[in-house]
Amino acid sequence: MNIIKNPVAATLKRTIEQGTQEQLLAVVNIIADVRRKGDEALFSLTEKFDAVKLNQLRVTEEEITTAYNELGADMLEIIREAARNIKDYHARQKRESWITTDENGTILGQKITPLDSVGVYVPGGLAAYPSSVLMNVIPALVAGVKRIVMVSPPQKDGKLPAGVVVAASELGVQEMYKVGGAQAIAALAYGTESIEKVDKIVGPGNIYVALAKREVFGTVAIDMIAGPSEIVVLADETARPEEVAADLLSQAEHDERASSVLVTSSISLANEVKAEVFKQLETLPRKEIASKSIENYGAIYITDTLNEAVELVNELAPEHLEIITEDPMALVGKIRHAGAIFLGRYSSEPIGDYFAGPNHVLPTNGTARFSSPLNVDEFTKKSSIISYSKQAMLENGHKVAAFARLEGLEAHARAVEYRLEETK
């Protein structure tokens, strides 16, 4: 974790996981297998990759009841409260269809329609991610998507993690399937006997899931393909080094390739944060991962002024940005590129991962320059509405015909003129 003073230009060190030729070939074969053999392929691939022999993919009512018992009342209450917060926030993103009318009888509009069906991939393996269920399902729910399907790889005991099942059940997800990896993506894109195909697939996953999403893109819509997590903390001398260090480490523990950066105008804060990072690292259960991340992708940039620090942040265009300065709100207007902006010392980044309400699926790899957090719009589409009256046609038809001829499209001009002639 180098301390760099007055960098001429700063970039977050980032990796984009492309996958190997071998991994891509494996994914292509899995997809072909699922398209050919359907459920049979899902069962045999699950046995192969998850070491579980299932005879039914769909999560049963009994399993749901068991999951509730296992999770316990306290955790259930926290999940419910988080879900309420996330619903409240996303409800504000919802847009209504609208029309405009004109005295000459013209009606123009924009119709918002939810997607028919969405598949949500929830990663599994050694960990359980109920927060991923909440963040991916709720925007679809708010958008009005009727059919929401969850897929997630089974644990060794043939079940899904209790938190994942309960989170989905709380949101009213009717279809939950115990299948993961590229085979789950193939099933969602093409359908099998058990799993009907969907229109869009969202949710994070490992490299096989990411490659499979790329492969089926076009057949179905997909969300972004996320890179390793990133945080930039923009801080002045009022920030507390322990807190800044703890937040940097909370990114670093995600992934060896996660990127944690401090940008500050305070030399003393820079030095203290660096010392704190290495102190706190010692007692972390995921020390090994976090150390590699800090070593390879961690950095501290020092600038002369806070304004220069802000410009540096815009160059970095981070997924997560914390602003821990004397007056963080005053800087928000200057931030052009960041997925989520956390203001002040109490807005520690994990607040946003789990609980506050905004989505935790955010643009990585500098794509915050042009991309947004996962949101309700991505589960709807717009259709334009155009209705011209006879009067509107008579007033404007000849202009449309002239424009069409300027572009050399005679049949366009004539289509309009048929209406003008017949109304003479």
Added chain:
Amino acid sequence: MNIIKNPVAATLKRTIEQGTQEQLLAVVNIIADVRRKGDEALFSLTEKFDAVKLNQLRVTEEEITTAYNELGADMLEIIREAARNIKDYHARQKRESWITTDENGTILGQKITPLDSVGVYVPGGLAAYPSSVLMNVIPALVAGVKRIVMVSPPQKDGKLPAGVVVAASELGVQEMYKVGGAQAIAALAYGTESIEKVDKIVGPGNIYVALAKREVFGTVAIDMIAGPSEIVVLADETARPEEVAADLLSQAEHDERASSVLVTSSISLANEVKAEVFKQLETLPRKEIASKSIENYGAIYITDTLNEAVELVNELAPEHLEIITEDPMALVGKIRHAGAIFLGRYSSEPIGDYFAGPNHVLPTNGTARFSSPLNVDEFTKKSSIISYSKQAMLENGHKVAAFARLEGLEAHARAVEYRLEETK
């Protein structure tokens, strides 16, 4: 153009242009060339592909003046009125940033920020597309994008078409460059001495442009890659066959692979439209293109009821849909998948191509199931804002920590607990 009664399932015959291996290789080489040699490559590639030797890429003030003279006052007035209509419509798409506040001091929000810079590709060659300038530039303008760059291949005389230059000038586009093809896309994505790189590239083009956009995707954002144009006319016995036929042909003249389909519950209309199509075809300047399109991609579907016709339309998910029935507005709510919906006999599709206001860049190839017309949102991005007060942290911090531990992320839990401890 076959008439098919009660189809079990209907699909628009569609082609997706993937390009050949040879074309892709050519594009990859062109991009590498532009990255290596900058402007020099642009000049030599323009000489090679457009048969013009330029010594300056940027359109000059003098050329703009000449273009205004050439276009003439009448056409200028039409372009201005179309631009006003398009601006009015897109202004309604603009979204404001918002925040919510809570009594416990929590502030959540969504900040909308325009992209810094956008490149608009305007196709050239034998035709001129000022409408493409309006439809791609105006949403960026309304979004608040500061730097909008237009590129378009020069004509044999070394200039851009008058209509294209005037349309861009009317919109206040400061940078217009005479460069087209894959080389223009490479310049926009990576920058050269004359052309600074942009954040997003939009606009239609030939197969080389489409392949180049795919190649630079990730380095910059791109809009959709559009397929051949499509129209579905949903009509009952009240529709006039000449008008329906003329509208089908206005799609067909675009491209040999354009797709024009009538869906109707009226057998007599079906027969009359078919006869009219072939009659009107005879006198079209672009007869050769339109004939091939109608022959290969045209169809008439007859259903028993109007409701069945509507269901068929949803299966087709067309780019353009015209509803020419007794009460078209009554059917809008049943249409789930269509890019643009034209209502009634006076709403001929070319009205939307040029003049009415909604965007003419629409989802093709069935992607209306999950995609939208080009719109203002695509030139902005969202950032979440999260600000927790001390009180909000004290009330909720332990829940966040519990959720993090459920997911096995101890450093996340500790980051929050640092705040709890220090506030004790």
